[in-house]
Amino acid sequence: MIVRARTVVTMDGSPLENGAVAIAGGRIAAVGTFEHVKKEHTGEILDLGEQILLPGLINAHCHLDYTLLRGRIEPQGSFSEWIRAINTEKARLSASDYVASINAGIAEAVRFGTTSIVNFEAFPEIASQFSPPIRIWWLGELIDVRSPDSAANLVAESVQQLEKVPNWGLAPHAPFTASTNLYRKCAEVGFVKNVPLSTHLAESEQEMQMFAAASGELYGFLRSIGRDMSDCGNQSPLSRFLGSIANSQVGAKPDLSRWIVTHLNTLTENDFDWLGAINSTFHVVHCPRSHRYFQHPRFPFDRLRKLGLSVSLGTDSLASNKDLNLFAEMRSFLTAHPQASPHAALEMVTVNPAAALGRGHLLGKIRESCHADLIAVPTTQGSDTYEAILSHVGPVDWMMSAGTILAP
Numbered sequence: 001m002i003v004r005a006r007t008v009v010t011m012d013g014s015p016l017e018n019g020a021v022a023i024a025g026g027r028i029a030a031v032g033t034f035e036h037v038k039k040e041h042t043g044e045i046l047d048l049g050e051q052i053l054l055p056g057l058i059n060a061h062c063h064l065d066y067t068l069l070r071g072r073i074e075p076q077g078s079f080s081e082w083i084r085a086i087n088t089e090k091a092r093l094s095a096s097d098y099v100a101s102i103n104a105g106i107a108e109a110v111r112f113g114t115t116s117i118v119n120f121e122a123f124p125e126i127a128s129q130f131s132p133p134i135r136i137w138w139l140g141e142l143i144d145v146r147s148p149d150s151a152a153n154l155v156a157e158s159v160q161q162l163e164k165v166p167n168w169g170l171a172p173h174a175p176f177t178a179s180t181n182l183y184r185k186c187a188e189v190g191f192v193k194n195v196p197l198s199t200h201l202a203e204s205e206q207e208m209q210m211f212a213a214a215s216g217e218l219y220g221f222l223r224s225i226g227r228d229m230s231d232c233g234n235q236s237p238l239s240r241f242l243g244s245i246a247n248s249q250v251g252a253k254p255d256l257s258r259w260i261v262t263h264l265n266t267l268t269e270n271d272f273d274w275l276g277a278i279n280s281t282f283h284v285v286h287c288p289r290s291h292r293y294f295q296h297p298r299f300p301f302d303r304l305r306k307l308g309l310s311v312s313l314g315t316d317s318l319a320s321n322k323d324l325n326l327f328a329e330m331r332s333f334l335t336a337h338p339q340a341s342p343h344a345a346l347e348m349v350t351v352n353p354a355a356a357l358g359r360g361h362l363l364g365k366i367r368e369s370c371h372a373d374l375i376a377v378p379t380t381q382g383s384d385t386y387e388a389i390l391s392h393v394g395p396v397d398w399m400m401s402a403g404t405i406l407a408p
């Protein structure tokens with residue numbers, strides 16, 4: 001097949017006017033001007049007309065489990081209160097509810113042009129039940145706050161279940177719910193199995209207060225359920241994370257390259273110094289609308305970028321967001337960070353998350369040999385191409401995943 005569009009945004013160079021993409025075997029065989037591609041390749045020609053063709057979007061952080069919680073949790077007075085609220089709602093969900101929730105979330109993501117999702121899965125045993133039309137990285141979300149001695153068994157059981165699906169990894173939930181041993185075990189699996197790792201980190205001011213001052217509402221809540229609080233009072237969430245990873249036995253230096261760190265909202269000056277000193281190669285995910293829902297401190301985008309960290313965007317869950325629309329996330333990000341460009345925002349849902357997953361050579365770009373994950377949106381008269389993309393509202397007009405058309 002040859003797909004032609006008014007403009008092809010490759011994310012691998014300048015946009016191509018009257019561009020085309022040749023597709024074979026689910027991969028991109030060629031990209032260039034329509035005249036050039038049709039001379040070099042044969043096949044059915046699909047002309048999308050006055051559309052912009054671009055790579056499928058990648059959601060770098062999502063909780064498909066909670067799609068059915070949309071609108072059921074109003075903003076709370078604090079992060080700890082929200083944790084209590086979501087735990088109450090989760091207790092009302094059955095196993096079939098979670099399956100329905102995941103299916104509904106996948107369908108919604110597809111409508112909005114998402115072709116890959118990094119999904120924190122609280123129930124790794126159900127991941128193999130799904131055959132999604134898009135790429136999903138099932139990251140087992142692991143918590144051992146009530147039983148830190150169970151870390152090894154928890155990881156082993158999760159790996160056994162997740163190895164049944166094509167794309168998987170592990171996600172120790174957060175430093176306040178995952179023990180140092182759990183982080184270490186996950187890091188070992190990431191190294192041995194070559195799979196991505198992710199975690200929530202430095203999300204709220206209460207988390208900072210807990211680790212830095214051994215006080216606050218989150219500290220009190222976790223102490224009340226029996227968490228060992230001896231790691232609190234003299235460090236930041238980031239230093240707790242780095243210390244946990246440093247204890248891994250996979251090498252002399254912690255391998256940060258496979259870590260996708262979500263949030264990173266609350267950092268101390270020492271944290272920024274540490275990030276500069278270690279020349280970190282881990283990837284950061286920001287969830288703009290969920291961030292606004294919680295009224296977290298301003299996301300330090302400029303400082304993180306100056307330190308060389310790659311930033312991607314995610315939707316988080318519908319327990320703190322209203323939909324799984326990455327176009328809306330890009331617009332929300334630029335509203336909060338107007339100094340960034342539309343092109344940079346688009347990189348945060350294509351090129352950057354592809355690199356975070358170790359798939360920069362296969363995803364996030366329209367380039368020969370990449371997966372044929374493509375979407376199309378209308379052009380806007382007189383607008384810059386990237387501004388036209390970000391102004392798109394509603395379902396995408398056309399979509400392809402691995403060479404298969406999903407939307408008319």
